[in-house]
Amino acid sequence: MKHTGDYFRNSTVARLEPLVMYIDMNSYFASCEQQRHPELRGKPLGVLTYDGPNAAVIAASVEAKRMGVKTGMRLGDCRVLCPDMITITTHPAWYRQIHVDIMNILRSYCDDVIPKSIDEAVCNFHSYTLVYKDLTSLAYQIKADIAAKYDYLKCSIGIAPNSFLAKVGTELQKPDGLVIITPDNIDEHLAKMKLQDLPGIASANEQRLRKSGINSPLEMRHSSAAVLRKVFGGVVGEYWHRRLNFGEVDMYNRAENRTMSATRTLSRRQSQDRQQLESMLIALCTRLEQRMVKGGLFCKEVTFAIRYRDGTKWEAAVKMPDPVQDANELRGYIQERIAHFESGRSPGCLFNPGTTNLTVVVQSFVKDSVMQYSLFDNRLKKDVLRKVVYEIKDMYDQKNIVRRGNELFSPFVMKDAIGFGSVKDMIVKDGQVKNKHLLEDDEAPGEPRKIVIRRREPPPLPKDADEVYYEYAGPDYNDVDNYHTSD
Numbered sequence: 001m002k003h004t005g006d007y008f009r010n011s012t013v014a015r016l017e018p019l020v021m022y023i024d025m026n027s028y029f030a031s032c033e034q035q036r037h038p039e040l041r042g043k044p045l046g047v048l049t050y051d052g053p054n055a056a057v058i059a060a061s062v063e064a065k066r067m068g069v070k071t072g073m074r075l076g077d078c079r080v081l082c083p084d085m086i087t088i089t090t091h092p093a094w095y096r097q098i099h100v101d102i103m104n105i106l107r108s109y110c111d112d113v114i115p116k117s118i119d120e121a122v123c124n125f126h127s128y129t130l131v132y133k134d135l136t137s138l139a140y141q142i143k144a145d146i147a148a149k150y151d152y153l154k155c156s157i158g159i160a161p162n163s164f165l166a167k168v169g170t171e172l173q174k175p176d177g178l179v180i181i182t183p184d185n186i187d188e189h190l191a192k193m194k195l196q197d198l199p200g201i202a203s204a205n206e207q208r209l210r211k212s213g214i215n216s217p218l219e220m221r222h223s224s225a226a227v228l229r230k231v232f233g234g235v236v237g238e239y240w241h242r243r244l245n246f247g248e249v250d251m252y253n254r255a256e257n258r259t260m261s262a263t264r265t266l267s268r269r270q271s272q273d274r275q276q277l278e279s280m281l282i283a284l285c286t287r288l289e290q291r292m293v294k295g296g297l298f299c300k301e302v303t304f305a306i307r308y309r310d311g312t313k314w315e316a317a318v319k320m321p322d323p324v325q326d327a328n329e330l331r332g333y334i335q336e337r338i339a340h341f342e343s344g345r346s347p348g349c350l351f352n353p354g355t356t357n358l359t360v361v362v363q364s365f366v367k368d369s370v371m372q373y374s375l376f377d378n379r380l381k382k383d384v385l386r387k388v389v390y391e392i393k394d395m396y397d398q399k400n401i402v403r404r405g406n407e408l409f410s411p412f413v414m415k416d417a418i419g420f421g422s423v424k425d426m427i428v429k430d431g432q433v434k435n436k437h438l439l440e441d442d443e444a445p446g447e448p449r450k451i452v453i454r455r456r457e458p459p460p461l462p463k464d465a466d467e468v469y470y471e472y473a474g475p476d477y478n479d480v481d482n483y484h485t486s487d
């Protein structure tokens with residue numbers, strides 16, 4: 001799909017002035033919870049996507065991090081390091097609301113703001129050199145503005161000649177950091193870093209670099225583009241050379257989605273119940289339908305994957321004869337594949353109790369404005385009706401005010417995602433959030449969420465506790481932004 005947005009400011013020419021500002025919220029999900037629940041402030045806190053002994057902490061508060069808790073750690077391992085850690089399950093709508101408010105603060109100073117994830121954004125001040133004499137004092141002002149609205153939230157700010165180095169600046173000082181990287185001090189900063197400290201360099205890339213005799217970020221910066229091309233196999237190496245030498249390759253806003261995905265991890269209890277698995281599938285398709293309607297998109301390909309506890313996986317990709325937006329149709333194609341696979345095997349073998357994770361990915365999008373309809377089917381009417389249903393939901397600011405039959409039997413089954421994809425749907429235009437439903441809570445109205453607070457040996461989950469849904473907080477498939485974490 002071609003980019004039609006106005007965000008293309010990558011530059012092959014090195015621009016040396018530090019005019020790019022990167023903002024990274026510190027321990028974002030945990031701080032949001034501490035903002036909302038003052039009784040949790042100053043305490044070690046782990047945010048979980050679901051509550052269970054095998055749950056992983058997707059965000060840890062500063063206090064928990066001090067005890068050695070890291071993002072992604074299993075709850076059991078966290079307890080060894082930090083026996084008093086309090087846990088809380090995620091509250092995506094709240095994190096998104098704060099995201100929108102922070103983006104609005106940034107946009108009050110700069111038109112050129114690109115959200116990079118739910119807790120990160122980059123501001124390009126290249127056209128503001130006459131407006132702001134000093135980006136350092138502006139950075140302090142931004143911190144103060146955020147603190148005025150959310151007093152418990154802290155951010156690290158990096159200022160540098162390009163967005164990659166500005167992000168590196170945010171990594172150098174946490175929490176509440178402010179680091180300015182310039183051509184004069186860059187080598188000094190890089191000298192303190194290890195290869196894997198660079199965003200985007202994990203073990204595989206580190207090995208590649210070391211094989212070529214490049215053992216540190218400093219050596220990497222002073223390697224020629226030709227050498228890095230050889231290390232990374234082509235243009236990717238060229239990009240790395242530019243990143244470290246003040247060119248710009250990361251300043252883009254993928255305003256148009258190439259893929260949309262919805263994923264859910266299931267607790268052991270949920271995977272015992274085939275009905276639950278079926279409703280998850282509906283919920284995932286409905287979530288994608290909602291995002292496609294909002295984006296004015298139809299998809300021509302859908303992929304469905306099931307992962308199992310033993311590490312195996314079943315996957316089916318379907319190319320559809322006509323572009324599809326409807327959740328039921330999507331589910332129909334998926335179920336057809338499931339039925340086809342299960343025929344001749346034991347029925348129900350795919351949705352079995354070993355299931356841990358369901359993922360639906362849609363891609364190959366067609367814009368609704370260029371959809372072609374056959375003369376002989378009534379798809380057009382159905383498509384119009386779907387749009388109207390969503391408009392009614394919008395009008396009443398309540399996504400469950402109108403529901404179709406298939407949404408009815410378990411309307412709150414879907415505790416939703418904190419994915420990167422949804423950040424794109426929250427882009428604010430003319431003061432309006434593109435997809436307002438993402439700011440609504442998924443819990444039933446009038447039923448406040450129960451917080452399960454646990455210390456030391458976790459007791460069994462109370463029977464009336466919230467359901468334990470989980471949605472992967474990672475990037476969209478094929479998303480080259482995947483080195484951005486939400487930490």
Ligand SMILES: [Mg+2]
Pocket residue numbers: 024025026027028119485486487
């Ligand atoms: Mg962060």
